[in-house]
Amino acid sequence: MTAISEPEPLNRTPPSLTGRFRRDPLLLLATGIAKAWWPVWGTVTRLPATSADSGVFPVRVVGREQVALDENVIALTFAAEDGGLLPRWYAGAHLDLLLPSGRIRQYSLCGDPADQSAYRIAVRRIPDGGGGSVEVHDEISVGDTLSVMGPRNAFPLALPGVADGTDPAAAHLRFIAGGIGITPILPMLSHAQRLGYDWSMIYTGRSRESIPFLDELTRYGDRITIRTDDEHGLPGVDDLVGPLDGDRPIALYCCGPVPMIDLLRAHLDGRRDLELHYERFSPPPVVGGSEFTVNLARSGTSTTVAADESLLAALRRVYPGVPYSCQQGFCGTCRLQVLDGEPEHRDSLLSDAERAGGDILTCVSRCAGDHLTLDL
Ligand code: FES
Known part of the structure; x- marks a missing residue:
């Protein structure tokens, strides 16, 4: 039959994005850079380019284009600063951008994995977000040099049938993209197409104007269903999953907003005939939280963390x-x-010793x- 064995666990947060370490060494490096940089926040300048040995390397911005009709999504193309080949990547991978302000943001690669001369990412402008997307839109131009890290893959495409050589047509791949969630899905589509998989996709968003890469998707014809909230209303589970085809197993790959993923998880948990693979592009909701006070020792200030907000969100206020x-x-x-x-x-990273040492x-x-005091 197919290579599908057990459905993926419905909560997938890898301790290391390469799968080789309990703590990802590249992210530890990024954390160090961010923390060293933070005290001089507000001084907008370029991070120094670091050697490839450290996992951080410079790329040059060689392309920038609008990829959604509402002009709120841009695609950036990067090339190696020395004109050489870029590190290889596979569908589902992302790149860490070390932005000039010191922010670190992760963006899915949405170009062609076979092309080692260029990386492409796409960024939706989120005016009321954490500032990273606005910085990318307003501060990054063709010709700039940026420091990046990766690529790393927390959302790999595990193709049924590849490992044991069974017929790819024995399983069905269903892709579900919500808005900018199309970015990791794009290279998956071309890969599935190239290998002859039976696949389909539903692409959702607020309106046709808001969803990126519509032109690029036309080559796949009626394999892709576009469904926008303003025309069709919010999609239900059946719309997202699509028609099931008898006994054939189905692997779902979903990237989209939290409510969409939560809807799928709630309805598909326990189904043995479906695999659900997903990637969030925003934080998960706080579940089972209680209000508490956080005291910031260095500044002598305090603030309240609401039951339904994260400690980070309160600190950012x-x-x-x-x-x-x-x-x-x-x-x-x-x-x-x-x-x-x-x-x-509630994390999946810290060791017992780190927790005992006071890390959070x-x-x-x-x-x-009812309270925490932080060294901040
Ligand atoms: S922001 Fe990544 S662990 Fe908190």
Whole structure:
């Protein structure tokens, strides 16, 4: 039959994005850079280009174009600064951008993995976000040099049938993209097409004007269903999953907003005939949280962390430039020291020794009591 064995666990946060280390060495390096950089936040300047040995290397921006009709999504193309080949990558991989301000942001690669002369990413402008997308839109131009790290892959395309040589047509691949969530999916489509897989896709978004790469997708014809909220309303599970084809197993690859992924997880959990692979592009909702107070020892200020907000979000109200990256508890960029209070750890990264030593990842972890005091 096919290579599909067990469905993927429905919660996938790798401790190391290469799968080789408990803590990802590249992200630890990025964290160090971010923390060293943060005290001089506000001085907008370029990060120095670092050698490839450190995992950080310079790329030159060689292309910039609007890829959505509403002009809120741009695609940037990078080439190696020395004109050589770029490190290889596979569908689902992302690149860490070390932005001039010191922010670190992750963007899926959406070009051709077979082309080692260029990387392409796409960025939606989010005016009320953390500032990274606005910085990319407003500050990055063709000809600039940026420091990047990676590529790394936390959302690999595991093709049914490849490992054991069975017929690719024995399984069906269903891609589900919500808005800018199309970016990791794009190279998956061309790969599945090239290998002769039976696949289909639903592409959702607020409106046709808001969803990027429409022109590029026309070559796939009716394999792709475009469904926008303004024309069709919000999609349900059946719309997203599509028609099931008898006993054939189906592997779902989804990248989109949190409500879409939560909807799929809630309805598909426990199904043995479906694999669900997904990647979020925004932090997961806070579940089972209680309100507490966070005291910031160095500044002598305090703020309240609401039951449904993250500790990181509360800290960013006080210090908008506090470092963070993945917002999902696996990169370590938001790590701080607890001086007092009892943390409730919700990450997948810190060791027992690190927790005992007072470390906390503020993007996901909380407080088991009524207050925490942080070394901030
Ligand atoms: S931002 Fe990545 S672990 Fe918190």
